Amino acid sequence: MRERVLDAIYKKLDEDPENENLQRQITLLNMASICTIDSFCLDVVKNNFYDLENVSPNFRIADTPEIELLKQEILDELFENKYLSEDKDFTKLINTYTSYRDDTPLKDLILSIYSYISSSPYPLKWLNEKIEMFNIKDELDKDFSQTPWGKVLLEEMDEELTDDLVILEDTVSGMEYEKELEIFKQIIESDIKQLSTLKENLNNWNKAYEIAQNIKFTAWSRKKVESEIKEEAKNVRDSVKDKFKRKAGKIFVSDSQQSNQDIFDMYDILKKLEKLIIEFDDIFSKRKRDKNIVDFTDIEHFALNILVKGVETTTDENGQKHEKIIKTEVAKKYTEKFEEIAIDEYQDSNLVQEFILSWISRGNNMFMVGDVKQSIYRFRQAMPKLFLDKYSNYKPVETDPNCLGRKIQLFKNFRSRDNVLDFTNLIFKDIMSTKLGEVDYNEDEYLNFGAEDYKRIEQNLKTEIDIIDVKTEEENEEDSQEYSNKYYENSDDFDDEDVENLDELEHLENIEIEAKYVANKIKKLIDSKYQVYDRKKEIFRDITYKDIAILLRSTKDKASIYEQELIKLDMPVFADSNQEYLDSIEIQTIMSLLKIIDNPMQDIPLVTVLRSNIGKFTDNELVEIRLSDKYDNFYNCMQKAKVDVNAQLKEKIEKFLNQINTWRKEQEYLALDELIWKIYSDTGYYNYVGLMPNGNLRQANLKMLFERAKKYETASFKGLYNFINFIEKLKINSGDLSSAKIIGENDDVIRIMSIHKSKGLEFPIVFLVNANKQFNEQDIRKNPVLLHQDLGIGAKYINYNAQVQYDTLTREAIKNVIRNENISEEMRILYVALTRAKEKLIITGISKDYSKQLEDIEQQKNIYARKDGKINPILVKKYKDYLDWILLVYLYEQSNTEDLLELNRIEPSIVLENKKQENEQENTSKNVIEMLNKNSNKKDIKSIKEQIEYEYPDKLSIDIPTKSSVTKIKQMKQKQLGVNFESLDNEESEDANMKTTENKDNINTQNIIFEKPKFLQEEKETKITSAQKGTLAHLCLQKLNPKEDYDLEKIKSLIQNLEMNQIITEKESQAINPSKILQFTKSEIWKKLKNAKEYYQEKPFYINVPASQIYDEDIKENILVQGIIDLYFVNENGQIVLVDYKTDYVESGKEFELVEKYKSQLDLYKQALESALGTKVEKVYIYSVYLGKEIEIWHNCWNYNIFLL
Secondary structure, eight states, X not given: OHHHHHHHHHHHHHHOTTOHHHHHHHHHHTTSOOOOHHHHHHHHHHHSGGGSTTOOTTOEEOOHHHHHHHHHHHHHHHHHHHHHHXXXXXXXXXXXXXXXXXXXXXXXXXXHHHHHHTTSSSHHHHHHHXXXXXXXXXXXXXXXXXSHHHHHHHHHHHHHHHHHHHHHHHHHHTTTTOGGGHHHHHHHHHHHHHHHHHHHTTTOHHHXXXXXXXXXXXXXXXXXXXXXXXXXXXXXXXXXXXHHHHHHHHHOSSOHXXXXXXXXXXXXXXXXXXXXXXXXXXHHHHHHHHHTEEOHHHHHHHHHHHHEEEEEEEEOTTSOEEEEEEEOHHHHHHHHHOSOEEESSGGGOOHHHHHHHHHHSOSSOEEEOOOGGGOOOGGGTOOHHHHHHHHHHSEETTTOTTOSSEEOOOOEESSSOHHHHHHHHHHHHHHOBTTTBSSOOSTTTOOEEOOTTOOOOSSOOSEEEXXXXXXXXXXXXXXXXXXXXXXXXXXXXXXXXGGGGHHHHSOHHHHHHHHHHHHHHHHHHHHTTOEEEETTTTEEEEOOGGGEEEEESOOTTTHHHHHHHHHHTTOOEEEOOSSSTTTSHHHHHHHHHHHHHHOSOOHHHHHHHHHSTTTOOOHHHHHHHHTTOSSSOHHHHHHHHHHHSOHHHHHHHHHHHHHHHHHHHHTTTSOHHHHHHHHHHHHOXXXXXXXXXXXXXXXXXXXXXXXXXXXXXXXXXXXXHHHHHHHHHHHHHTOOOOOOOOOOTTOOOEEEEEHHHHTTOOEEEEEEOOTTOOOOOHHHHHOSEEEETTTEEEEEEEETTTTEXXXXXXHHXXXXXXXXXXXXXXXXXXXXXXXXXXXXXXXXXXXXXXXXXXXXXXXXXXHSOOBTTBOOHHHHHHOOSHHXXXXXXXXXXXXXXXXXXXXXXXXXXXXXXXXXXXXXXXXOHHHHHHHHHHHSOHHHHHHHHHHHTOOOTTHHHHTSOSEEEHHHHHHHHHHHTTOOOTTSOOOOOTTTTOEEEEOTTOOEEEEOOOOOOGGGSOTTOSOOOHHHHHHHHHHHHHHOOTTSOOOHXXXXXXXXXXXXXXXXXXXXXXXXXXXXXXXXXXXXXXXXXXXXXXXXXXXXXXXEEXXXXXXXXXXXXXXXXXXXXXXXXXXXXXXEEEEEEEOOOOOTTOHHHXXXXXXXXXXXXXXXXXXXXXXXXEEEEEEETTTTEEEEEEEETTEEEEEEO
């Protein structure tokens, strides 16, 4: 910065060499304090440490991973002590915020709250004040609309009703001239009247609550008409009706008194949580003092304590209290020292930094520079509001030169060509408003072209929007409605749909297609010698790799895909991603080696090293070693194998073991960093990785591991074992370390980075990719406690004893505010991305159905009129990714976009055609024989031909699996019989994680598609399928206790317990029909079960079955069949009764279809049970959950008679 200021002064001096003031500034510049806010705070603390208690002047600033691990260590100790002391308050917190699995949720909650409040000037004071907002014991009768949370919710409801009324009124207007639709029009008009009445009464909570509870939507008329508008109107009305019910169901859940009571009920548990956080803070502060370390948050708060003596409260003549900050003598010295205080990037300041800067200023000598549209660090607690308050209150210099707060607006942009600026202005003038974006993007905010030195050139500079349409012909009607459905929902309901985490569910091949497209596009730009303008040399030149940047909203899991596609085309690339350091092969290998030096009895690290270039053992050699002893650990196997293996392998084993023993001895006296470097030297591994792809980066990673080990031992930790534990904990708690940075500003590589990391940078060509990525709302969905600087704490109501939890209205209000703030943040992130480009911008994304997407956006556009010259914020809020926003603007501004942008639909097939094709040649026996004919005699040919064309005599058994499941056998039997059961829904199966396909020869082959384990799945990640509903019903039936009597409330309680214990999710619990479960307890089966001598549920089994029984072929093989029997019991007469639950849809009177579908499955169950118990199964039942009745089946091989009870 100092150099840049000096260059600017010299340029001005060239224009005015005699200017004495400028000459004086050059001298004063060396004396100026130019630094980051962190450096300034550190300087304050270092020079005034004696004003702080228990702070040593030689403290060390710990890095983030070290601090995070220390926090985790302290939490573990704190929790352990609480468990041992049987602290009742702690027990209540555990019961409230954790599951039976572990206490991690409570630990995460403490850390998240602690991290958030650390950005406040007085963290614990802020926490106390916000918790005290719940102490409303004396205000339980207060109208909830007068609370800060009630005001937010009613504003949200008003916006919801406005949206609903606009949609319904538009629907009515479309029915105006069709008389046959009059009755349908009246129904919708009735809806409009009810919603309008509610809208008019939103100033009183109880009245609005009462009206909302009494809103009844009239049933849709069944009158038959020819007009297609009837069905369209019904679909729109149903969407609005469902959307309103969901919103009202979250806001108008109770009257004022109950709403206030819910808030007060959480006061006690929040006070206990506050107490635990204070204990954590005390221990954490003490531990840091003991280690003589601080973090950057400490530095800011130390500086604040040095500058501020305290707060003086005064009362004016009207009885109003006012707080006045009292400066310390140190603060006064700084105030006198600085004539001017200039703050760059002011939009990224937090509240602590604002306090510090305010207390060293004179009140009129702060010069703040920034662009609030580039404030993208809210996740670090940056507060754009600080900038916005001044921006709205300060006056332009030209209007009031003498005002205290003056505003100077810099209109011109000197980075980009006018085509980039015009496109950016087009997007944000339509979507960015005070409500969404927190800035009214009008002509005063436009980016005005200032780079007049750019020369014109005849080439395409338009912004390109390339959308890859991955719609397939197989896409069904439900998928094609995806866009239509989501636009009738507002953002509050968005997290209840699949589309919430669409990015997580997106097929990997779609991302690869986009990456391939981008790589090919860049290749064409390079090969065509696309021209960019060199402003320093004032000439056009050929584009180079370093002129190009690829920006992603999130680089996680995607940067590497783009990197690989570019590497395939031999283009140099650097992916600036933090997540792959500890997972890189070179770091994993060295860490595995360190683990076996510490303890060689670890099989996985040992085999990892043996298979690497360090050990150089082949897989066959490892197998040979393992065969020396199948049960001992691998290290001991190597010792034993020396006796049996050949001389060459024996020598190899001895050499490796001797090297390990040498390192084990050296680690006792060598410093950790010296040991690591000696390993690099002894193995040559450092030089080896340098020859691998991205060798420079790999070597830099190894150097960084060496430096980290050195830094680790200079801290308060020692020893190899502790260092290994440190790295392992780091992987678990902090995710990863940053990869080594090996590129400089002039390195000729394509850069892949996140939009956040691109801030402050510029590139001639920018690719904004994966623009269809859905905005992330996981935090506001999952966190049990939400925090907001003004509204305070939004806590869930959790009553452990009653097994009840739901969102309080405080949480609902804060959730809505944070969601709006997040949308504003996403707008600013998009603004930063677009303004990185100097000459050309290319935006790419994936669409599941491009035509449908445009059609539905067009439909929404026709409903919503512009508001204050902008696209209606209600409509903008409905969309959840950058691509939808851009398409929305495109459709509104189509007539103004011809010279600014190109919108291109890309077929995936076109992208894949550009892929390098490998020449494949089928190497059949015929080809081999023809080749041999040229070089071999007839006898050899005959022998070789016999060997090549040999056919196994038991060929049929080759394609028979040795192990199968009952469900797969059932499916195969149905196909053999040509039975079609499309009328029945899919039942759950033992192969729920596997899909089967048929090959040409009708042999059942497995195309295995493994689902994420439940504990890794995002909440509400997918819709509940029929098979999943079946599994849930089975689970509930399994949990029923025959010794108990059940009513509907008991069934609901059972389902709620499953949810509370996190056995099922909230969405899954809502998919269970408790009435269907209750019906089972009224059945004849249940009566028999209650009187049973003994019963067994969910019993897995294995049985050997002749393959000929299943495949109807003469095959002399057995198949091991596995399955799970839902229920069998021994009745009062000592007879065995077998029951199988089925949740398929089946029409009453067509029970035989159910039996036909499952008869092969039931026969195997019966056969397995009789084989295992050695006695006959007397009765077999199917219990149909859908019909709510049992079907008794009498078996005679494959023939069945059905008796209905």
